[in-house]
Amino acid sequence: MSASEFFKKFDLTLVLATISLITLGVFAIFSATSSSEFSDQFYERHMxxxxxxVVMMLVISYxxxxHLEKVSSVLYVLSLLLLVSVLIFGKKISGQRSWFxxxxxxxxxxxxxKVATVMIVAFFLSKDSEGRNSKLGLKDTLVIAGLVLLPVALIALQPDTGTNLVFLSILIPVFLWAGMPAFFIVALIAPVIVAISAFLSDIVGNYLLYVVLAITAIGIFLFKEKQYLKIGVIVLCLIAGFGSDYVYDHLETYQQKRIMSVFDPTSDPRGSGYNVIQSKVAIGSGGLFGKGYMQGTQTQLNFIPAQWTDFIFCMVGEEFGFIGSVVLIILYLVIVIKLINNGYNARSRFLSLACIGFASVFLFHLFINIGMTVGILPVIGIPLPLLSYGVSSLLSFTIMLGIGMNAYRNRNIVF
Structure with a gap:
């Protein structure tokens, strides 16, 4: 194979963006842990x-x-067994039994x-299906929802709310890509929107819930679907709306405080609001160009807990400023766009759906992580892909990107 033929099948853009983010992660982790006695362990392990x-990513791409389709079922079952095992043999850290x-x-x-679930969903949808625009029936929808909700249920027992939200974020983009009718997409989204509006009603006024319910009901009845389906969705919305208070009351105390700290971090400045306050101070003090590498006062004086994991974006904002933060976000968007593009051009339906699933995971992580560091979303413990310290997270994301590269390499081959 000539060099030109090799690079035609080699997704250089995806590789360079990945290596850039991992390299930035090494420097960011070194800065964030420089005052720690275990500093060497963190940045060296990340490197x-x-x-x-990256090596594994390249191997998977070939x-x-x-073979990837065939192994997806095995990986899914294995991941479920590991999720059960960690509940029994795992180490409990910060109230969560999530680790071996x-x-x-x-x-x-x-x-x-996360990887295994996207793969099994892609495998199921690609089986006995022709074309990207094939319609997704109710039976298939329920089976796929079950495949996603099974690991969600096991992770809820740990408990790990943040990771569970990532799994749920997979559903809608993949359903859309697989050709699910718009009504079913609305049926999935509407109860969530109503539940959020119900919670916000406690702050801005009860009228918000009733307005959202009215608009939702009108919108649902505009669809040309069977009446019992439309009524069923509206009932779900009513349950979501009026049951949100019940759910909130049964959340763990720390989860309630995290939610409330989004709207008023000063309500608990030394507790649940502390991370958000210090994070906003760090990012805001970085200005346009930042204070310089290893010159961030908030970072170097360890004002921010978990600043080498979930809050590593604070280090970027403080030491590299607005410009550095924008460059970082652009690198992530390059990866997301490449995954979507590779999925669009893939001739294999399995690879196409897998790429869309992985793109949604990346985008969700990016949105939630940065959102919680700037104080517009609750702190739910979601790492920044490839940048935050964490061996499991790092390897799982490179596996996703390896499959994305595989789609690029095989984009001209029909399966």
């Missing part, structure tokens, strides 16, 4: 496993797509379950 992840501890390493099965 070593980052290299291993695997036959049919091996010496100085921690392995989080839920991170790899």
């Amino acid at each position: 070593i496993f980052g290299i291993a992840g 695997l036959p797509p049919k 501890s091996f010496g100085g390493f921690g392995i989080q099965p839920a991170e790899f379950a």
